[in-house]
Amino acid sequence: MQTTAGRLARLGFADGAQAERLLDDLGPEAVGDLDLLAALVGAADPDLALISLNRLAERDPSVLGALRADPGLRSRLLGVFGLSAALGDHVVRHPEHWKLLSGDEAVQRTPRHAMRSELLAAVGADPDDPEPCAAHGGAEATSGTSATSATSALRVAYRGRLLHLAARDITGAASLSEITSELSDLASGALEAGLAIARAEVPESADVRLAVIGMGKCGARELNYISDVDVVFVAEPRDGVDETKALQTATRLAQGMMRACSTSTPEGSLWEVDAALRPEGKAGPLVRTLTSHLTYYRRWAKTWEFQALLKARPVAGDLELGGEYVAAVNELVWQSAARENFVEDVQAMRRRVEAHVRAGEADRQIKLGPGGLRDIEFAVQLLQLVHGRTDGLLRRRATLPALAALSRGGYVGRDDAKALAEAYTFLRQIEHLLQLHRLRRTHVVPENVTDLRRIGRGLGMVVDPVGEFTTRWKRHAREARRLHEKLFYRPLLQAVARLPGEEVRLSAAAASSRLSALGYADPDGALRHIAALTSGVSRRAAIQRTLLPVMLGWFADAPDPDAGLLGFRQISDKLGTTPWYLRLLRDETAVAERLARLLGTSRYATGLLLHSPDAVAMLGSDGELTPRPKQAIAGEAAASVRRHSQDAESAVVSVRALRRRELLRTAVAGLVGRIDIEEVGQALSELNDVTIQAALDSAVHKVTLERRGEFPTRFAVIAMGRLGGYECSYGSDADVMFVHSPLEGADDKAAADAAHAVANELRRLLARPAPDPPLLIDPDLRPEGRQGPLVRTLSSYAAYYRRWSSPWESQALLRARFSAGDPHLGEAFMELVEPLRYPPDGIGEAAMREIRRLKARMEAERLPRGADPLLHTKLGRGGLSDVEWLAQLIQLRHACEIPELRTTRTLEALRAAVGAGLLASTDEEVLAEAWRFASQIRDAIMLVRGRAGDSIPVDVRERMLISRALGYPPDGSEDFVEDYLRTTRRARVVTERVFYGGA
Template sequence: MTRDIGIGTKLIQSGVFDIAQAQSRIETANLNQNQLDLILDLAAKSANPDDLITALLKNKAWLDLPQPTLIKLSAVLGVSEKIYDWLDKRPGMIPALNQELSTNRIELISSFLNTVSDLSGDQARAALKQRYQQQVITIASCDLTGEASFAQVSQELSWLADAVLSSALCIAERELPEAAKQVSIAVIALGKTGGIELNYISDVDVVFVASPKSDVEESVALTAGTKLASLMMRICSEPTIDGVIWPVDAALRPEGKAGALVRTISSYLSYYDRWAETWEFQALLKARYSTGDEQLAQEFIQQTQELVWVAVSKPNFVTNARRMRARVEENISEREQGRQIKLGRGGLRDIEFTVQLLQLVHARTDETLRTGNTLLGLAALAQGGYVGRSDAELLRNHYIWLRTLEHRLQLRQMTRTQVLPETEFELRILGRAMEFKVDPANELLSNWKDLANQVRNLHEKLFYRPLLDAVAILPSEAIRLSESEAETRLTALGYLDAKSALRHIEALTKGAKRRAAIQRTLLPVLLNWWSAGPSPDRSLLAFRRLSEALGDTPWFLSSLRDDAQVAERVARVTGASEFLVDLLLRAPESLAMLSNDLELTPKREAELIFECQTIASRYLSDSERAVGALRSLRRRELVRIAAASVLNLISVDEVGKAITDLNRSVLDAALKVVEHQVALTLPNGVATDFAIIAMGRFGGAELGFGSDLDVLFVHRPHPGSDETQTTPVATKIASELRSLLMAPHPDPAIELDADLRPEGKKGPLVRTLDSYQAYYQRWSITWESQALLRAEFAAGNRDVADEFLQIVNPLRWPSSGIDSDQLRDVRLLKARMEAERLPKGADPALHLKLGKGGLSDVEWVAQLIQMRYSAKHSELQTTSTIETLLAAAELNLVSDSDAQILISAWRFSSQIRNGFILSLGKSSDSITTDQNQLRALSYLLNYPVDNSNQLVDDYLRTARRAREVFERLFYDS
């Protein structure tokens, strides 16, 4: 009984997970005391004491091995179930535990070739796989007992790959002797194999280069080379009774898996010169001779390496590389989030990407950086002054820790994995293998989380902060780039004028003031975000202008420093919207809105009316000052709405309503002031009631950032007043109002467009209610009735506006609908507009307003439905295009799918029109073909900047579907 308690206690102390099971197995194993003590001692030192105890009890003869061998065996069995399977199946491999690592690549390859030299077929394959397993056992033994460093282990694994590939090629040439006579093959290692930093289990990335042997046609040689390469790959990757070595992956070749497996050097160069993408040059950075014709391989490497180091000068090279890295991270499954140590945030790929990007940027002029090995590259960057020594050391240590963790993960089953396990049992094993002893699972996860955060932060620090140090008064403690080196890096980040960018950075960071110190902290992160946008130059300049405008305003820089969301929003605004930046420069204090989502919520109309009327009352006797203050308020609210739109906080429908509410409130207050001023000039006051009717998109509450305000002016003389006297007064009010709203002022003008009035520009600017009624009853034509569908109160006397609407309701919502002549008129007018009003040279497919499937198509369908059916269905009596279409679908006048197609097209076109104003600061009714403008528009609308044609394709598809619905509903129904 005493002994049982002692065993249980020792099992607990050894870290055994399943105490009861281990104790049961020991009790039935008939061990002597020495054997028991030995097993418990080995278990205590093992990463996986449970499995080690099971293995040693099953193979008790192993307990008699020499102690050094048994210690190595226990270290390996505690980590790798797969190696246990190998040793259990072939105990003759145990001596491999005591072998030393190779010190000579050529000798290792020779030993492998000797193994298969006299064999072929299945015998050769079996011998190769068993020799491979022996070498892996040796490497794992040295690795897990601390006899070899990470660098030595990854080098040995890379040399092992060369040895396996050499043996596989030897077997292939023996089995395909005719092919071997026709072609010389060189195998170029890429990826981790090429960088001499391979994992235990990984795809071995290669490309195959061929050269015809004398008197052999190139096509014949390429066919022969393809046969040899294919067989060589199968030898390594086909499963047999001895298992699989690893897959040989040639997908990094030109055109990927769809491309030729084997090419000549000239074919490779032709492709790289004309078609290669960013990632393909990054891949070539690690190109290294592996096996085959060494002279051919070195010729390939020599000719392609020059392409690698000049690739950074290609447009958007770094931007594209960074986007590709981001896409990889975005594609990680939800289940693997936070556990993916290679591709995830702060994982191995972040370190490798940082080092490779810095190499690609600077190795063009500094050949000491040209290495495919991550650790050697990092050391060279530190030696050359491109990375601070302390940062390089930190990154080096993190990289080695992560790669070691990856090795321990893969050794478990000899499978290709980079995802931390989910079960506590597996996490404990991994934690103990990584030297965590107290609480292995939680210590491992905590260390990984902290390290991942440090790695991600180091990327920003290493790549962007040296740009600031390059223009600092004194060099930083760790690093200082020269001016030309900083310009090189800025150019790589996508800056077109690196010299100017450097001057902006200097202006922002010079001096010892607190402001400059905060800027030095902020700019690395901002430079990172801007480089992902359409114009880093414009973004940096905008930020400098805003910073200088705000001066030492305390909340500005401290908010950016202390609130990551505010900093990211400022980067987004300065990178995405010239319109918003221009508004902010007129009143930079409005930037404070970015700190709070509530501050970016458009104000309710009641709030706006109250504020505007307060201003009007305060400055009632000074119309210029009053309207100026109202325009300033409007600018402030436009900032709020535009910022919310740029930051994707509100929809295009909400934008339309918010801008409409704002303009109605400002217009009503401005009218109040103007009426008061005009009244002061008249002995009997104004003597008429004045109203403004909103038309077009203003009436539909569908205004965009670049919309004029379509209006009608109407008045109703007071009883006893003469129309001939009051109409000039009303006209003066309208003219004075328009003049004040358009007068030169720091804030945006408001243009009132009255061209939709009776008789257009030839007609009187203002009419009485009676005059409107007389005109519409006698002279009105179909298009005017159609335009009145959008009529709505805007400002002034509400009773007058309501009377006006009562007058026009029978015209726009005719009780009997429209007759065939009117229907024909509507259709003819639409066709004529498409033919005559489309600007000369405009592409109908890309015109947002008048083009096929554009705004006009959708609005005319909605308006035709209203003219035909609104008298019978009050739900259609609305000025809103979208509300009309939704009501029509509810009434089964159109199908739900047709309504949604039209609504989607209308919203998309409206978004793009707003996008032009926001991104470029100017309006456009046609999608541009200018790539720089299209990139800016794409960025604002959250499309890939490097694939702006996706926006155009989406629009064309949406518009095409809308046009099909339009033609069916408008012409055929």
């Protein structure tokens, strides 16, 4: 036979034994009251409802009789008790307040003026004339005791009104919009009462007019149960009052009002009053005059500040002054989309939202997480700002009315607006249930099953409250995120593609405005590209119509949206009939997003893709974006040369196509952060080695065929400069020297002629016009430079270095290494130059002075005319040259005795110098940071512009593009330049001390 506790557990109580005991404590009439039991079982949390009821009955037993007599009271009171432990505590503390939920008034909305009057009366102010009246005792009542009494009374009255409102909410007697607007009106009344308390403490309060402007949800009349109440204060002196004195008085009033609402008392606190949205934020004055506000907004405000002002509304104090403020700022709000920095500010707003999500909470954050409330609000507000300039019907403060207006105006489809409104409503309902439980500000869905069950039941889900709630919540969040991404872009397709049956009908001008606002510099050109991609009834056009709403957003987030869209159209035109291409982009989101970022960032990478569009496939795998081992690339290149053994040009064309693909792989890996700048340099240098080897093999084969005999000499390519140091950038030439050694018995002249022919053919093959980036061979570091022979024998090099070698040649040979050709000859060359670059006794004072003199001369003479020495990454102060020459001077002096210094790599040499005690670790960190930063900038210039450059551009837009490629935010180009100047300034200090000043 089942026990009473067991039956109660089956009915929905988590703790049947406790429920049995608590019901017994209520008395025999309660135990047999099936209506009471049904109301408890119907509560979101029956146990919580029963506990609060028992505590209340101990304070006021008459409540039990009232519950039996009034079904409405029973439903409302137990509904509140089952959801809100905090309101249960309040009613137990103030048992007379349960009566607010009985009678006809319990289901009726409290008028705004009635709430205001009730809260003002609670603090002792005259509801009809609060300004001159002091709180609790008249103008002379300014003691701390009176203020404390008033603030406590305000909280009690506020919570009583909140109880009445929550009961109507929980029982379905009021809609979401009614609840949020009533909560906002309640907050306005509390602010007015708080201001009355403040006036009681400030005798000069009559000298100033003070208006409280509600912002955010309070201003839009869509407040939730517990939220910071955002405000801005505006003040004007009364006639004959000094402005400075009036502002001081207004500031005291504002501070007093904020304390009255925010200070914790035995009755708790209401909420934080947050004035951080004022001009200059927390760093600015708390109160300003109207003129001061407008001056700031006209001269210094950012777009996000106008987005905030979109919801501004007078809520307390001098409402006439508040109305003047709102009317004045509205003119500025609706012109903000035309501002020059609108796009950057919009992107900054997005980042600000994402940055506030705590680690590990994103999936449970209903406000800031993906598909959360802020996604919806941001989308609606941005569309309002873009189109509200010309369409006054969009100028609504609250989200749902604004969304409805966007739908009626044809800016958002009806179905999309409906889905977004449903998602927003559901998320707001979750938000309210989360906050009602403890009356705490939270937007994180709990993981605890008990809490999830209470929320699900609070939403009317009975059979499987946890499962049903989770499913619906996730579905709405996904839909909100999807619509957030598409809202801006789907109507653009419909505006240009003339799709049948579509309901959104943006005009060409409206579509152009939307694209401009989102960062497209040539919106009309973008619309033409969209039309070309999406028009028609082909399967290709249909897939593009699915892809583009999302991809247009990714392009807008990239540094150069126009270039991204143009590149996408060009690649799509080349691959449009290829079955895998659009299917890959449609089914693999990561590939499409990566492609959009690449096309919108790098003209260089776009050019590579246009000539090898099938390489899009590699974007789908992180493994594909790791530079391949040199041996694997070399094997593939050698196979290409063998396949085209009778045609050197075709062989090298094939090898250059291979190089193009690997350049793209490296560029993408670098841009997405898969590899760092040292790894980029090594990958590019090894790729150049492979390319030179393949071209050399083809050249040797061709010259041998032409001479119809055995090739008479061994031939090697010695890498120099950045190639030798494994530090190539995308725009680097290949600095090399050529060495040959005649075979035994071969005629010296024939061998020399063959070697020269191969060297020239190698250069010709790699420099031939082609769709691929060229690899220019630069042999100018050879002995005697351009005046000397292109190729020398090993013995000729030995004779030259023995007789004529100068310090700069020893320095240049520090980077020398074998690159291609005969490895034994390369090894012999390296043995030959070993004592030159690592002098047995180091270098003497005369040589050091010569190197320093050459460096100073280079800085003075080689810097291009008009170049800013502070911004030239190679020859400028603290740039690559400073770091490399310093490392090389240390090598020339000490590598003879410290083997670890015998490296061609700059950063490796610096690290070895630290290990040997020749350089302070702090100096190495400064130098390495400058070298990496300058190298990253040189690569970024090439990637962004598609052509090499050594100076940070003067053009503001180019700077922005380069800074974005380096990972800076859209508005971070100034930070980028400042970071570079600071980094190189520190490196220059080290250079002057160690290179020029070192003994």
